Amino acid sequence: MIKVVAHPIIEHNLSILRDKLSSNAEFRSSTHTIAHFLAAKAFETLDLRPKQVETPFEQIDGAEISTDVVLVPVLRAGLGLLEAFRALLPAAKISFIGLSRDEKDFSISEYFFSLPKFSSQTKFIILEVMIATGGSVCSALSRLQFEEAANFTVCSIISAPEGIERILSEHPNVEIITASLDRELNSKKYILPGLGDAGDRWCGV
């Protein structure tokens, strides 16, 4: 299932991200802003358990999040999404996955992986700024499934139809949340109209 999150603040910041003249500071700031909307959408389905709360005046029936969440930024650009997710849910745990893409044959190789303790109920939220071919996300999903993780949401700022199709055909039960479904990939597997290389622009390369 794919959900495209729409909001005027997202539209405004997407245009800043797409503008080749935007500075690294502007790129980071707009990535961070859009990430809040993705996080709010991804957290909409978290479970709550009852919690008694004493206000300064009386006792009320309150609530607290009961879902165990692991955030999985895909290095490098996924780090740009992490802070907003962590700000909304400070108790979330963090797993890191480092994937690099061969520029010639576009194959994916893993150079780093870390995983906190989790249970079969844990919700894994994969943070990947650009879903292009879907190769990185499918590698991350397969790696986490190998570790027996089972419950996944993928969040991206921009997605290409080719990548979405691949992810949903290989992992039909995954929820994908994106701020934009762009037109297509070019011959070098960059997204059009896209924003260029998100990792380079976020890191200031």
Ligand code: URA
């Ligand atoms: N990764 C990026 O950073 N940009 C693209 O367009 C595709 C993959």
